Amino acid sequence: MRHDEDSGTQVGAALASVGRPLPHDSAIRHVSGSAVYVDDIREPAGTLHVVPGWARDATRGRIVSLDLDPVRAHPGVVAVIGPAEIPGKNDVSPALGDEPMFADEEILFWGQPLFAVVATTREAARHAARKARISVEELPPLLTVEDALAAGETVLPDYQFRKGSPETGLATASDLLEGSLRIGGQEHFYLEGQVSLAVPGEDGDMFVHTSSQHPSETQHIIARVLGVPDAAVTVEVRRMGGGFGGKESQANHWAAIAAIAARATGRPCKLRLDRDDDMIMTGKRHDFRVDWKLGHDAQGLLRVVDMRLFARCGYSADLSLGVVDRSMFHADSSYYYPDAMIHSRRLKTHTCSNTAFRGFGGPQGMLAAERMMDALAIRLGVDPLDLRKRNFYRDGRDVTPYGMKVEEHATLHAIVDELEQSSDYRRRREEIAAFNATSPILKKGLALTPVKFGISFTLKHLNQAGALVHLYTDGSIHLNHGGTEMGQGLFQKVAQIVAEEFGVSLDTVKITATHTGKVPNTGPTAASSGTDLNGMAAKIAAETIRGRLVAFAAERYQIEPAEIVFADNRVQLGERSMTLGELAREAHLARIQLSAAGFYATPNITWDRPSASGRPFFYFAYGAACSEVTVDTMTGEMRVDRVDILHDVGHSLNPAIDIGQIEGGFVQGMGWLTTEELVWDDRGRLRTHAPSTYKIPTASDVPEDFRVELYASAGNPSPTVYRSKAVGEPPVMLAISVFSAIHDALASLNPGAIPDLDAPATPEAILRAVQSMKRGRAG
């Protein structure tokens, strides 16, 4: 059925479910401990446990010998599997064939699995996995951006956007400014680690419970390693204990190993990574070095920007194509660059393969743009907010470096203006200046930064989704779609949409696990698109069934379709009224199909990567944040004092869930830019592979004065489901205001000098910047 453009615009009608701040669908199960995660599923009899083995002394090198006899001899070990036990291809990569399930010749990073132990208990498997005797002929690893640049090693070709004539711009701009910024990566630290349970069936079938944001891809990769058709593999995901991009491609490997183990032993096999192994083996947010140069006029209007993005991708390509593209798409933040060169390199290093992480490269690009703004404001001696606003996209200055027109810039302006007022930015700016003038040790900083985030997968074919809705003859509804639930409230939002369609209360809608046998060939739940895509697909499926019921009832009762209303758990049929179940039974007896598949493909996106032209995004999500910090210039310690956020979700489908996404995203972004530091030693070993050494924010890191509001939107101008906007990723970038505020505090130490602050702004990074400011050699 073709999607009716108008069905996305029922705004103004009285809505019973949509728009209400309902709790997460599993909230009661969460607090009761009865929500079932993969490791909680009652294990089938005879379940075995799988633990990957790796070389603890090798980062890069040729495998000379691998003696697994001591592993096999360990009590409880049932099997040891390696490359020879893979019936299909030894490849778990999403696309490019560059990620072996088990390294068989060369080790490419510290933590790369070489084999896996299958034992009767997890404990036995863990002990046994450490008993392999591994001999490796070591080769010098490439570890840093500079190592990879010097060696000229990349995982994918370079790519660039070019707008206007940047060379002319740089030659003719009245003033130039340049700098370089290092941006650290980020560990996802989903609370539930990677886990899969593979149950072998008849005829080579495999059923896998996993914690994956991309069940279809997990299915396809399992089929690839097993050497069976996709149809022989079924993957199910009820919920994840957090994803954040870390289970978009990174869940596949472990599900595939579990499946191979199940195939090899003929028994159910569960693989749950130990937290340290998880942090060592799986990819993270890309770390970057960004070299930037800008030309501007006397008023601070940008004339030209030249940005070089160097991304450390790790040993394989994984999703680095799209990630770094998205950095480029957001290297403009909210600012108009008349001429621009946005260049990117995807560098290969012998470290874990960096991957998707909430924002998918966007945060790094935006951070660099905001650094340019802060630096230029200092250079010109103007308030950074004034400079930002001066350079915002506006009429006539509305084309991005990739050629797409920014149509909704009025929303950006309105949000920033409102937040400027509500946060009392100007008065606090003065108070902070006064404080800093009399405080030699503590310095305060303030920053108000915007967010403009492009919504749609930039890989066009991913912008499609399917749903499957059944109406049973008792009136209960079975809801299924291709999106996965990782805590973001997708299942609840989609259920609200379906309940709205049938005019029933939410308890009528049974939310069911994502299942590749019900909705096939789905994209990942990623790019903030879960609700936009799956909500619309489910709505279409529900409309289909409802349409059949209406047609049936109109004929049966000889009334106009307009006289049939689904509301308040009843169906009004002219003068008659019945329950949905009664109508469903009547329709069933009349042989009307009460099941429908819905399909949705995002309209109006035309991006063509080879020519770097077209429209990559359906729309933009906007927001702004104002943060105030205090920095201790003796130690580099920092405290966030107050945060004000105003964020645009269009017409909210569920304000409670949306606020949760905004706050959670902000705090996660704040962690990325402050306390969360990934440290590799000079041999390429990750030293921060547990929460003891890798520090995500705790409750006390969130300021008590934390004011979060939804922007009073007139609705998404693009025809999304109920005119809502995606909300998963954009709030991460609200946290750039914290980083800018720290920069602002440091700037007070030496007016006119530009602090050289890298991310994350740990106490050590802040103190380093303090010292360079005091030496007067900053910038």
Place this chain on the structure above:
Amino acid sequence: MREVVRFLQGGRVVELADVRPTETVLDYLRLRRGLVGTKEGCGEGDCGACTVAVGRLVEGRLVYQPVNSCIQFLGMLDGAELVTVEDLAADGRLHPVQQALVDHHGSQCGFCTPGFVMSLFTLYHAPETPATRKTVTDWLAGNLCRCTGYRPIVDAAMAACFSEIDDAFSRRAAETVAALEAMERDTRDVVIAQEGGGFFAVPATLDALAELTERHPDATLVAGATDVGLWVTKQLRELPQVIWLGRVRDLDRIEETPGGVLMGAGTTFAAAHPYMARIDPDLGELWRRIGSRQVRASGTVCGNIANGSPIGDSPPALIALGATIELRRGEASRTLPLESFFIGYGKQDRAPGEIVTGLYVPRLDPNHAFRCFKISKRFDQDITSVLCALRVTLADGTVTEARLAYGGMAATPKRAENAELALLGARPDRPASWAAALKALADDFAPISDMRASEAYRKEVARALLAKALVEIGGTPDERTRVTGLRAGEVIHAA
């Protein structure tokens, strides 16, 4: 002698004869009992997803403490009540803390939620806690959430945890107390023997403990298991013989003497906290930042000393205060200054079979000034990169004695002897007079670079912290010199 471990769960006494010495409470719940509401997030006591509540009698009163079940050994439940997330809902209704989390949208992915529920359950049952967000964020420092940003969880706590205590547990408290008292009256030593000579032993008296450790000098002594637990879960070490100190009578005594505070080796950080806070607000704040509430509820001060970590948080501050420790081997006891106990990396002045039995912390005199700072990447529940503690004795504003100790700067907690010497005669209100002391730190320490901080940062911040201490003692108001802590104006409940 008793050959079963015995604890209370769901109003019933559980008796287990088959307890492996290092079997964790979490594995017991999930693997043996199929109680999978309690989650494993990290297996090292840092994320709190596995938090359970453990009820014990403290001076006859039932007290619930949060415990990281992933690193707590099952045998350590002996004599206690175990409460897990499955136990909370009663009569088909959620517990008030559960309902508040639902009402305030306090869960997203839900994986950390059972741990938060249990931490909030212990806050709900904690008496006399000030109803502030600071109380809550401190209480929850050991529970990581990656989804919500914490605000709704703190809101839920504010709504549920500071009203009258009225739940199924308070209503049956009398029976629970009676059951715990009955278990307490059984003062026999407990030994769960394993094949091959292994055991989990719970001596009931100091004499029995001394005798046991002398007979089994290779046995692992466990107090709170907040460190030893990780040897098992992360290093996969086999510890066949475990002696748990948790039921040794009077070992957890703590008392204020005219000159200071005396505590036994079983005293937890939580129990010592108010005593330390009364010595000095900085010491109280340091205590608050040691581990998390879960870690402080189980971990002991003497355990922190005995394991000799170069980054243990309490030793530098205790050394600056002039603390002494008491050791015993068999019948023989000795006392030594705390700094003398630390010989080298991982090496302490402790003979095989010898045990740390107590600690004495002198109070500050009126002519003392004390400051203590902890530097870490995150304020709460983080391992220190540099810890600085200074006690100076002042006469007419001039330093006549200095005790300056650092953590994270050497292979052991260590005094800065050169800087101490250079401080003599200095006046805190005259920075020029202590410039030499700052310089002397370079002769005292040659720190290393690691994942927590670089050598350069450690050296710089060591100087900065000494300077900050002296600036504050010299008269600059503390709220102008610090971004955090009591002296920066925060009010925190020390209990």
